[in-house]
Amino acid sequence: EAGVAQSPRYKIIEKRQSVAFWCNPISGHATLYWYQQILGQGPKLLIQFQNNGVVDDSQLPKDRFSAERLKGVDSTLKIQPAKLEDSAVYLCASSLRQAPLGTDTQYFGPGTRLTVL
Amino acid sequence: AQTVTQSQPEMSVQEAETVTLSCTYDTSESDYYLFWYKQPPSRQMILVIRQEAYKQQNATENRFSVNFQKAAKSFSLKISDSQLGDAAMYFCAYISNFGNEKLTFGTGTRLTIIP
Numbered sequence: 001e002a003g004v005a006q007s008p009r010y011k012i013i014e015k016r017q018s019v020a021f022w023c024n025p026i027s028g029h030a031t032l033y034w035y036q037q038i039l040g041q042g043p044k045l046l047i048q049f050q051n052n053g054v055v056d057d058s059q060l061p062k063d064r065f066s067a068e069r070l071k072g073v074d075s076t077l078k079i080q081p082a083k084l085e086d087s088a089v090y091l092c093a094s095s096l097r098q099a100p101l102g103t104d105t106q107y108f109g110p111g112t113r114l115t116v117l
Numbered sequence: 118a119q120t121v122t123q124s125q126p127e128m129s130v131q132e133a134e135t136v137t138l139s140c141t142y143d144t145s146e147s148d149y150y151l152f153w154y155k156q157p158p159s160r161q162m163i164l165v166i167r168q169e170a171y172k173q174q175n176a177t178e179n180r181f182s183v184n185f186q187k188a189a190k191s192f193s194l195k196i197s198d199s200q201l202g203d204a205a206m207y208f209c210a211y212i213s214n215f216g217n218e219k220l221t222f223g224t225g226t227r228l229t230i231i232p
Contacts, residue, residue: 042121042208042222043162056219089160105152106220108162
């Protein structure tokens with residue numbers, strides 16, 4: 001079974017530029033998550049999709065971050081414009097179903113390391 | 118809000134020896150799940166072990182086992198017969214089984230294996 005795929009693996013941009021990350025979840029997984037992991041910290045949830053609907057985006061900085069999940073499969077996360085503090089690893093994860101949430105293990109992709117100069 | 122605390126930023130162990138990583142959490146819920154994830158330098162978070170709070174029996178997965186103390190809100194990970202491939206960051210994580218809760222991670226413990 002193929003795992004969660006993410007691209008690119010690395011990205012370096014100047015501040016105020018825009019950037020986009022792509023995620024392809026495990027086939028058949030209904031729920032998709034985007035996390036931000038700042039160096040030295042644990043991942044923090046940015047947004048959660050159930051199929052193609054947003055379940056939780058309470059910690060997404062909506063003035064600069066946006067995300068979509070087309071047709072309930074692939075997802076893109078965009079930052080525009082980027083700030084220095086956005087430098088982090090962006091992890092995508094997926095799980096088979098949502099309810100009950102806790103019984104479902106999340107499987108993670110390899111992440112994208114973003115450096116903002 | 119739930120919090121997860123890992124008080125050991127770094128740990129080291131001799132190859133083939135046993136090491137225990139600590140994790141405590143704070144919650145008012147009674148039904149929840151706890152996880153240990155491993156993150157090697159490749160950055161991919163890999164599930165190591167999962168524990169359901171309603172189960173009294175401690176989870177085990179080959180060389181990995183947990184000591185789950187629900188009353189003390191403690192969830193430690195024991196790695197037996199440590200191998201070089203075990204070197205990684207280890208994250209403890211919590212999620213409530215009620216409602217639409219988030220997976221909450223600790224700050225991680227960096228484990229070094231000494232040959």
